[in-house]
Amino acid sequence: MELWQQMVRDSVHSVDQLVEKFGIDRTVAEGLDEFFQARINPYYLGLIRFPGDPIWRQCVPDKAELDDLDGFEDPLQEDRMSPVPNITHRYPDRALFLTTSQCGMYCRFCTRKRKVGNSDKISMKELESAFKYLEKHTEIRDVIMSGGDPLMLTDVMLEKILKRLRQIPHIEIIRIGSKMPCVLPQRITPKLVDMIKKYHPVYVNTHFNHPWEITPESTKACEMLANAGIPVSNQAVLMKGVNDDAEVMRELFTKLLKIRVRPYYLYMADETRGANHFRTSLDTGLEIIQKLRGYTSGLAIPHFVIDAPGGGGKIPILPQYVLHRDEDRVVMKNYKGEIFVYREAHNSQPAPEVNIPIEVIEKNNGNGSNGNGANGNGSNGNGSSKKPKNYKEKIEVTEIAQSSN
Numbered sequence: 001m002e003l004w005q006q007m008v009r010d011s012v013h014s015v016d017q018l019v020e021k022f023g024i025d026r027t028v029a030e031g032l033d034e035f036f037q038a039r040i041n042p043y044y045l046g047l048i049r050f051p052g053d054p055i056w057r058q059c060v061p062d063k064a065e066l067d068d069l070d071g072f073e074d075p076l077q078e079d080r081m082s083p084v085p086n087i088t089h090r091y092p093d094r095a096l097f098l099t100t101s102q103c104g105m106y107c108r109f110c111t112r113k114r115k116v117g118n119s120d121k122i123s124m125k126e127l128e129s130a131f132k133y134l135e136k137h138t139e140i141r142d143v144i145m146s147g148g149d150p151l152m153l154t155d156v157m158l159e160k161i162l163k164r165l166r167q168i169p170h171i172e173i174i175r176i177g178s179k180m181p182c183v184l185p186q187r188i189t190p191k192l193v194d195m196i197k198k199y200h201p202v203y204v205n206t207h208f209n210h211p212w213e214i215t216p217e218s219t220k221a222c223e224m225l226a227n228a229g230i231p232v233s234n235q236a237v238l239m240k241g242v243n244d245d246a247e248v249m250r251e252l253f254t255k256l257l258k259i260r261v262r263p264y265y266l267y268m269a270d271e272t273r274g275a276n277h278f279r280t281s282l283d284t285g286l287e288i289i290q291k292l293r294g295y296t297s298g299l300a301i302p303h304f305v306i307d308a309p310g311g312g313g314k315i316p317i318l319p320q321y322v323l324h325r326d327e328d329r330v331v332m333k334n335y336k337g338e339i340f341v342y343r344e345a346h347n348s349q350p351a352p353e354v355n356i357p358i359e360v361i362e363k364n365n366g367n368g369s370n371g372n373g374a375n376g377n378g379s380n381g382n383g384s385s386k387k388p389k390n391y392k393e394k395i396e397v398t399e400i401a402q403s404s405n
């Protein structure tokens with residue numbers, strides 16, 4: 001047995017352990033065990049610094065999970081979009097391929113609780129119909145292996161799947177969605193990366209949510225993947241009491257870059273049953289992105305998205321930087337709240353020389369804008385007095401909100 005397998009075996013998982021280690025009332029612990037069993041391996045358990053800290057909140061069952069009756073069992077409607085067992089086909093050219101129900105740790109906020117835990121939740125016997133589907137659908141060029149966590153499979157089993165996928169000519173890219181680099185980095189072994197790199201291009205999407213998860217062990221794991229030519233990106237979830245703070249996020253994203261992991265997505269927490277206590281307001285997320293954009297490298301800033309309930313897919317959410325747009329101009333504010341004008345291109349004619357004296361009146365001017373034009377004198381400084389169509393002396397912010405994209 002490999003070290004990581006032993007560590008999975010040594011995880012905290014029973015009702016007795018929940019009562020003993022975390023002081024959870026026995027009846028509550030039994031209810032939580034029935035709702036979604038615990039699995040906290042010794043490595044991740046060792047990252048807890050004090051009760052209720054951001055690591056604790058992600059892995060230790062909480063009574064609040066049993067009080068949440070509003071959430072959905074399958075908030076992203078993955079099952080509705082599953083043409084055959086183990087496949088979700090939502091986007092035109094890519095498919096999600098569920099390969100195991102097991103994970104190195106069971107995250108309390110998991111969106112896929114209905115699929116994770118008991119081995120019968122995702123059947124390995126039904127992989128054949130999934131392969132057949134992938135073979136038949138030539139529009140699929142990108143397969144995302146997920147679960148559960150595909151790196152819970154043995155090297156032998158994982159290689160069988162990778163080999164089979166590589167025999168399908170239209171599948172160009174294989175992605176492995178795995179939280180192992182974060183929650184059980186001992187899983188990333190030289191043998192594993194040597195095997196994976198035979199099936200390039202293979203990408204890994206991992207899932208760090210807090211800077212304390214970046215340790216010498218997880219650093220080594222991510223570097224081993226990167227050294228094997230496997231690009232690693234990160235999908236984080238915004239969660240109350242875990243990372244709902246711009247400074248924590250800045251530290252997380254900049255540290256990820258240092259271990260060669262690209263911050264890729266930041267998700268609003270899904271409306272998953274039992275996870276309501278993790279949810280924040282959308283404004284919290286927007287404020288975090290606004291506090292990062294411009295203040296740190298764009299490489300460190302992920303796409304902020306809501307995975308739309310009902311299976312709508314990922315929808316990007318941006319703070320409002322475009323204040324006004326018409327056929328001639330785009331009026332924008334930068335990260336400091338200063339106003340700038342970009343002239344739209346006009347086909348087959350040189351860009352008109354225009355002088356656009358913009359005066360933006362911000363109703364709620366709490367972002368540092370001086371309420372004047374780009375250079376502070378109400379003009380874009382390019383000379384002519386020719387005014388664009390729809391020109392207005394003053395743009396009210398309420399009007400901008402209605403007219404801009």
Ligand code: SF4
Pocket residue numbers: 102103104105106107109110111112113116147148149179
């Ligand atoms: S590793 Fe992923 S699938 Fe497994 S419990 Fe955590 S979030 Fe859910």
